[in-house]
Amino acid sequence: MKPLFIFGLGEIGKIVLRNLSEKEGVKLIGVIDIDPQKVGKSVYEITGIEKFKDVYVEKDAERVLKKRKDGVVIHLTSSYVKDVIDQYFLILDMGHNIITTTEEMTDPYLKHPRLAKKIDEKAKKKKRAIVPTGVNPGFAMDLLPIVFSSVFEEIKEIRVERINNASKRRFPLQRKIGSGLTPSEFKEKWEKREIGHVGLAESGSIIARTLKLKIKNFEETCDPKIAKSYIKTDFFEVNPGYVCGILHKVKIETEEDININLFLEMSLDAENPRDTIYIEGKPSLKLEIPGGLPGDESTASIAVNWIDKIFEMPPGLWTIDRLYLNHYFKKI
Amino acid sequence: MKPLFIFGLGEIGKIVLRNLSEKEGVKLIGVIDIDPQKVGKSVYEITGIEKFKDVYVEKDAERVLKKRKDGVVIHLTSSYVKDVIDQYFLILDMGHNIITTTEEMTDPYLKHPRLAKKIDEKAKKKKRAIVPTGVNPGFAMDLLPIVFSSVFEEIKEIRVERINNASKRRFPLQRKIGSGLTPSEFKEKWEKREIGHVGLAESGSIIARTLKLKIKNFEETCDPKIAKSYIKTDFFEVNPGYVCGILHKVKIETEEDININLFLEMSLDAENPRDTIYIEGKPSLKLEIPGGLPGDESTASIAVNWIDKIFEMPPGLWTIDRLYLNHYFKKI
Numbered sequence: 001m002k003p004l005f006i007f008g009l010g011e012i013g014k015i016v017l018r019n020l021s022e023k024e025g026v027k028l029i030g031v032i033d034i035d036p037q038k039v040g041k042s043v044y045e046i047t048g049i050e051k052f053k054d055v056y057v058e059k060d061a062e063r064v065l066k067k068r069k070d071g072v073v074i075h076l077t078s079s080y081v082k083d084v085i086d087q088y089f090l091i092l093d094m095g096h097n098i099i100t101t102t103e104e105m106t107d108p109y110l111k112h113p114r115l116a117k118k119i120d121e122k123a124k125k126k127k128r129a130i131v132p133t134g135v136n137p138g139f140a141m142d143l144l145p146i147v148f149s150s151v152f153e154e155i156k157e158i159r160v161e162r163i164n165n166a167s168k169r170r171f172p173l174q175r176k177i178g179s180g181l182t183p184s185e186f187k188e189k190w191e192k193r194e195i196g197h198v199g200l201a202e203s204g205s206i207i208a209r210t211l212k213l214k215i216k217n218f219e220e221t222c223d224p225k226i227a228k229s230y231i232k233t234d235f236f237e238v239n240p241g242y243v244c245g246i247l248h249k250v251k252i253e254t255e256e257d258i259n260i261n262l263f264l265e266m267s268l269d270a271e272n273p274r275d276t277i278y279i280e281g282k283p284s285l286k287l288e289i290p291g292g293l294p295g296d297e298s299t300a301s302i303a304v305n306w307i308d309k310i311f312e313m314p315p316g317l318w319t320i321d322r323l324y325l326n327h328y329f330k331k332i
Numbered sequence: 333m334k335p336l337f338i339f340g341l342g343e344i345g346k347i348v349l350r351n352l353s354e355k356e357g358v359k360l361i362g363v364i365d366i367d368p369q370k371v372g373k374s375v376y377e378i379t380g381i382e383k384f385k386d387v388y389v390e391k392d393a394e395r396v397l398k399k400r401k402d403g404v405v406i407h408l409t410s411s412y413v414k415d416v417i418d419q420y421f422l423i424l425d426m427g428h429n430i431i432t433t434t435e436e437m438t439d440p441y442l443k444h445p446r447l448a449k450k451i452d453e454k455a456k457k458k459k460r461a462i463v464p465t466g467v468n469p470g471f472a473m474d475l476l477p478i479v480f481s482s483v484f485e486e487i488k489e490i491r492v493e494r495i496n497n498a499s500k501r502r503f504p505l506q507r508k509i510g511s512g513l514t515p516s517e518f519k520e521k522w523e524k525r526e527i528g529h530v531g532l533a534e535s536g537s538i539i540a541r542t543l544k545l546k547i548k549n550f551e552e553t554c555d556p557k558i559a560k561s562y563i564k565t566d567f568f569e570v571n572p573g574y575v576c577g578i579l580h581k582v583k584i585e586t587e588e589d590i591n592i593n594l595f596l597e598m599s600l601d602a603e604n605p606r607d608t609i610y611i612e613g614k615p616s617l618k619l620e621i622p623g624g625l626p627g628d629e630s631t632a633s634i635a636v637n638w639i640d641k642i643f644e645m646p647p648g649l650w651t652i653d654r655l656y657l658n659h660y661f662k663k664i
Contacts, residue, residue: 153347282629304485307664
């Protein structure tokens with residue numbers, strides 16, 4: 001039985017636990033969270049999963065992580081590298097592997113090259129693996145187009161479109177996409193990066209990094225989607241003319257003349273939700289998942305599913321460009 | 333510059349060379365083939381690619397492979413493990429990595445577990461990597477569904493359908509799918525395995541192996557597709573009532589109650605060609621590539637694109653179940 005810990009019990013953490021309750025060969029040892037509403041309660045009380053009735057939520061991470069060695073931590077706390085690096089170091093010092101959904105970790109070398117190097121070195125020193133993952137960033141707009149790229153002889157453009165209907169999603173997500181704001185409030189909040197999707201820039205840069213393309217021009221924009229009719233969700237009411245979502249874009253030009261264009265729409269009542277990858281080149285092909293991958297559920301699944309492979313992997317930080325999988329290249 | 337060799341210059345080898353002519357950082361050192369029509373000719377004479385005018389086709393593999401060390405061989409000779417194992421051993425003895433399209437190598441443990449182990453051990457001893465690849469088997473009906481499986485919480489069925497229009501393809505392929513035979517001739521030839529697709533069984537078993545599922549029941553069938561109207565290609569004329577292709581199926585039941593169903597139609601004038609993966613479970617989703625991946629071209633590309641990563645990989649035989657990528661699991 002592989003010892004397992006959850007670090008951060010939010011909404012995704014709850015889905016992770018539901019998911020884990022169906023897996024065999026792993027044993028939940030501890031759950032860490034700082035929320036006073038959760039600390040001291042059993043996982044059963046919070047999630048209703050009987051299998052975990054003997055595991056309690058604790059706030060002292062070190063105390064929890066000391067209970068076993070050579071396990072794996074599913075880490076679900078923050079989107080930003082600076083917020084999580086101390087947590088990683090503690091986990092590695094306690095002798096565990098890490099599966100993390102921290103969005104910036106999809107390509108930590110983009111904004112925090114020095115910290116990324118420190119994390120990689122620390123993991124190697126402690127002989128443990130750390131794998132960043134998630135559905136977006138981590139799969140739909142980076143890993144999947146990278147895997148798809150391996151069957152192309154020439155590539156001129158990789159274009160990824162993810163259209164996600166946010167109407168049934170969590171309150172923080174509906175807020176994050178600017179629901180109910182005026183267009184000018186939206187603009188202000190985007191400039192302070194209080195809204196928008198964390199990780200789209202990293203998806204673009206990890207594609208370029210994996211395919212060994214030199215970035216010549218990098219542009220990130222986030223425009224509001226404006227409601228054309230009245231929209232009502234469990235958390236928001238949006239009148240026509242107000243914001244009902246984001247139209248988030250990353251455009252990358254490379255020295256190899258291969259363009260990477262990512263387009264993410266997350267909006268209330270989005271029409272025709274889907275994940276689509278277009279690769280233009282030799283040949284030109286489209287790959288599509290109609291309906292699209294559900295955000296929270298897919299992130300929980302992809303994190304849990306890493307548990308099997310991570311124990312086989314050598315020490316270090318396993319960003320997508322390092323994984324042993326095939327991808328298009330132009331130049332070694 | 334990475335030293336590179338081609339072992340087997342058939343139709344796919346020619347596309348591989350065209351593909352290589354656009355890559356930077358690799359240098360074609362030698363091309364091996366036994367066809368008297370090709371031996372002694374320059375690659376330029378055979379393919380029209382000027383970049384390779386100083387490389388000649390030679391039949392003495394050892395002599396060619398000795399020209400450099402620490403290179404990579406793109407190996408394109410036969411579908412069967414027994415035919416290629418001596419070639420692999422020679423390449424490894426000469427100090428090169430191997431990218432091979434031998435279909436049975438997609439899961440050599442299915443039919444040749446003893447030989448597979450020998451190849452893995454030999455590669456480790458010689459400190460070189462060997463990677464089996466191709467579009468089918470190797471990608472469309474195994475790797476891609478495996479990668480897709482990583483975002484699922486529960487899986488009841490993985491169903492893959494590849495519909496391939498063979499009308500414009502090579503003569504050997506049109507023959508391999510039984511074009512022009514009577515249904516009873518088809519049956520006879522299938523029983524002797526003279527027609528049908530080599531590798532479909534391996535695609536099914538490598539999915540099960542990667543997801544760590546125990547196979548309870550394994551069924552492989554190949555029925556003829558019967559022409560409803562007159563069909564003419566560059567190589568065959570097929571009258572109504574005669575065979576125009578294969579309907580090849582693999583059905584796997586596992587102890588974990590996860591079913592794997594593969595369906596491959598390769599036929600003349602096939603309608604609605606495509607690659608489709610259905611995963612039924614939590615959630616249930618479809619992934620589709622309309623038009624489908626072109627067989628020969630995609631195999632050439634995926635083989636060439638491995639050149640970048642193979643030099644980073646530790647020694648041994650890297651079947652899909654060993655690659656560092658994520659996939660669904662039920663039990664460790």
